[in-house]
Amino acid sequence: MVGHYDENLLSDMLPLYYTKYFPQNIFCRWLCCGCSPQPLSNRELSFTLADDVYLRYLSISDQKELQTLFQKKCPHKLDIGAVYNTKPSIARHDSVVLARELVFDIDLTDYDEVRTCCKEAKVCEKCWKFMVIACEIIDKALKDDFGFQNILWVFSGRRGIHCWVSDYEARVLDSPGRGAVADYLCLIMGGDNQNKKVNLGNDNLHTSIRRALDIIDKYFEEILQDQEFFSTNDGLKAFLKQIPDDNLRSQTEKKLEKLPESSLERWRNFISLYETYCRENGFAVRKIKYLVEEIKVQYCYPRLDVNVTKGFNHLLKSPFSIHPKTGKVSVVFKPTNARKMKLSDVPTIQSLLDDSTADSTEHQNNMKTSVKIFQEVVFSLEKAEAMRRKADANMSLEF
Template sequence: MVKQQYDANLLPDMLPIYYTRHFPQKIFCRWLAYGCSPQPLSNREMSFTLADDVYLRYLSISNQKELQELLQKKCPYKLDIGAVYNTKPSVGRHNAVVLARELVFDIDLTDYDEIRTCCQEAKVCEKCWLFMVIACEIIDKTLREDFGFQCILWVFSGRRGIHCWVSDYEARILDSPGRGAIASYLCLIAGGENQSKKVHLGNENLHTSIRRSLNIIDNYFEQLLQEQDFFATSEGLNAFLKLIPDETLRSQVAKKLEKLPQSSLERWTSFVSTYEAYCRENGNAMRKLKYLTEEIKIQYCYPRLDVNVTTGFNHLLKSPFSIHPKTGKVSIVFKSSNVKNFKLDEVPTINTLLDDMSTDSSVHQNNMKEAVKTFQEVVFLCEKTEAMRKRNNANTSIEF
């Protein structure tokens, strides 16, 4: 059987069916309401992108029925979710005050273009997906262990990245400086097009969170070196050499690496031994270059966050289970513990979901079910923690 190609022109016919049959409307509404705290569902902003990029902002719904009606009426190509306001967003518009918003993170593979060698721009493959695996594991661990968050939702963005939604009450009501502080805590790569070395760890103790991230990176570093082959081409090698601030060491490494075969793994091992020998002989360099290998690993592997998305209190972000209009793929929810097994070509598309005869259909249908189930689990957890928080609040207020 011929695999049916995705065609954006068919979206107007397919979307109404998708929204009715496959989109998890009920659980979606429960998620956005959080037991009406701090405000009812109707104060939450949603926005639709219609055909030809017509953009509708300040929409809102009060219940599942209204959602279904709105989806059928407008047939949005893309759904975005905004903040919870003090009033209905359509009424308040520019004067409304933001009261709550999930703490969100956006990681996009285009931000890895300067290091990934397999694809560029909108393209992705299984090889560069490994960057997303590392990013997801590192951010998830930090949010849970350091900040104590529990209600964490991971969503595939539909093409080349992932989103993370943190729904704990403390996270939802955190103000913009608070979000900025968390983003900075997570950000290790800084500097623009004009700076080669973008990671500086200083020479004091490494922070616990950085150590933990490095442990995660180490699980994947060799695989990444082999697959991406960062240092094989002369450009790749030059970019790498620029990361060594000490000129003597740099020229030593350059000489050694030229003689070696092109394999990045061998070149890396040789660099590490040269570096270690150099530090043994040269105490001063040892202090200055204390974390050079760590810094380089981080530059090549550590998550590259879009800080503005996290800091902004009312930034819109693509909704889970929205369709990506360019690829037809569903923005499915996945478990961070299972991100290693995430396969790009097993992501359900609107085609395969609607067409039972398609070859991928059964796998995709199944994955869609799994994604909805994962979504449900997170929503139930949100509701449970919210109920506990309210009970605790009630108890403490009785005491006084």
């Protein structure tokens, strides 16, 4: 196993990983809370085996059954589905979905229209900052605006992050309710052919939008320097198309084309030009009142896969699953630590099982830290569930 990760060796490594490193006990406790008041056996699990053999509608009753399945099937990928009114394997066509965590899936491929450092499956420390912003904005909104507390953040293993909201109120939301939450968090609208995808109107900005902009502002100039959004002709043209006022767009184009290609310098000159233009053209201000904010949002605000959040049938990769292509563990992390998180620090199955690799000790410690964070989330969820059941019992007694 010495050397770089080899996908061909995954089948040999996984049995040992599932036995030694996968936190089976705390994982089952998390699933139990997410199923409550239904039994664990009503939760759907899905395995992707070697050669892309796909198994759905699996279920377990306890940790022992999970361990047996792991050793028997050796899944290359583990996905989690909804909670049904019966075991999903028994009546998959007639079963009814009763609950599912409120989930969010954010993938860096959805940033390909703005990120310049990488494309498609490639990810680097520069574009990871988009994930940092997304994590901070969504976590804050879920807690402050919706009152959710039991939130789990997981690195996908390659190019994105997943968010699981396990509060009871979130788990039992119907599809329209999930859609309403997703729509509330979406500010970027429109397809590939739409140039300006953000319109914040001309009324006072909602508190949640101002809060999101405060988070974006912490990173915006840094990302400008990393991504150089406006340094190329194509990048500059895309930027100019976001300016709805013809005169301001024309003035901006003339000004910026004469400047060096530095996106930061071009941005700062645009801000100066915009402020002057607004002072001198009061009649136009209403139309472009929040133009600067709209541009920041279009480049940096989270891009959510809304269908994942709205639907119940979409499976989502389990925490601590191994990504087959990278060998990286889908580690749990704290949203407050997202900024410090480096992709090179994420444990791989190779580094965990092979003590001779350079990163082995550090990655094993990082794995322990991730499991500890997972435990903290599960303990908090168990406490919340106990309080909820007690409150429900007291209400029943009153009747």
